[in-house]
Amino acid sequence: MSEVTNIAAYRFAELENLPALRAMIKKTCLTLGLKGTVLLSPEGINLFVAGTRQSVDQLLDLLRPIPGLADLTAKYSRSDRQPFSRMLVKLKKEIIAFGIEGIDPARQTSPKLQPGELKKWLDEGRPVTLLDTRNDYEVKLGSFKGALRVGVDHFREFPNAVRELPDSLKTETVVMFCTGGIRCEKAGPFMEREGFRNVFQLDGGILKYFEECGDAHYDGECFVFDQRVGLDSQLRETRSVLCFACQMPLTVEEQKDPHYVPDISCHHCFQKSEAAKPG
Structure with missing residues (x-):
């Protein structure tokens, strides 16, 4: 099989007519020969799909005219094989399960820190706490050097884990991160609600950091939720x-x-x- 293009993208936006949207996306993906998963909910879209570069770009071209999705931005990587076995388009209550009422990333998120700026901060030795919001089984493959893991098996456990963090962190600069950024969109506003005063989220997560900064200040690889399992700092399958x-x-x-x-x-x-x- 020729080289496969993988994309990951999400956008928090108020979506309507979800059953019709689901049917349209499913038909399009099957026609284009794409495989992967698309999650739709009233709060937005979250997708991981793979196929030819032309096909994934056609899917994005189809999605962006939908109200609220104009700024849908994808992170690209390549593989020698198709990492998904089928094409799924699901309707969900949330595009990333969190279970906390009143958190609405379409209206409010924590400030985003660009990968290059984070690297600059770390190069300079700036005082900062790196907070890994991912599950423990993901973290075991790799993380930023010196990062503080929250210690959860599922993102729904994050709120209780945050409440166990030292109070001293509430006045420190905290940069949280995850695989592609979506979990931090909810984690940040929740942490601010809990009294954390200076919270940033790494824009685009580890994958965008790899793309722009390589392995600087990072040990290991990044777990991904498909058959590739892990990606190195060059976004290659490990x-x-x-x-x-x-x-x-x-x-x-x-x-x-x-x-x-x-x-x-x-x-x-x-x-x-x-x-x-x-x-």
Whole structure:
């Protein structure tokens, strides 16, 4: 198969006539030979699709005339294979599940910090707390050096995790980040509601940072929610895999563990089974 173009994009906007919009997008994607997932809700759109460059651009050209989506911006990467097995277009209550009423990124978000500006701050040694808003299983593949992880297994746990952060952070400069930026659109306003006074979000997340700044101040790779599993700082697919049993991402080194059996289980599974044994 020729090179595949992958795009990730989201936009918070008040969308209407969702069933008709879903049908139109699904038909278009199938016609264009695209695969991936598109989430639609009254609060906006979130999509991850892959196909030929011409096809993904045609999809974006179709979406941008929709009221509220004119500024829909995609992050591009390339792969040697199609990372999705089918095309899904789903209707959801939220395009990123958070569960907190009154958070409306279409109207209010925290200030966005461009990747180049963050790199400049870090180059200069500027006092800043980097807050990783992602799930723990994502963070294990890589993160910014010295970043503080919130320690969650699902983004819905983020509010309680924030309430456990030290009060001293409320007066410090905090730059939060995630894979592509969408989680921070909700995380920022929530943190401000909780009394954090100087919160920024990394515009475009880790993927845009990789695109513009490479691996500066970053260790490892970035977990992605498709069959590629991980991307390096050049946005190339790594050799990380998911455990068949527990779905934990495994680096190349972890795949050398004697308890890793491809398509069966891994050392994380073994540790859990050992811990569950009586006495």
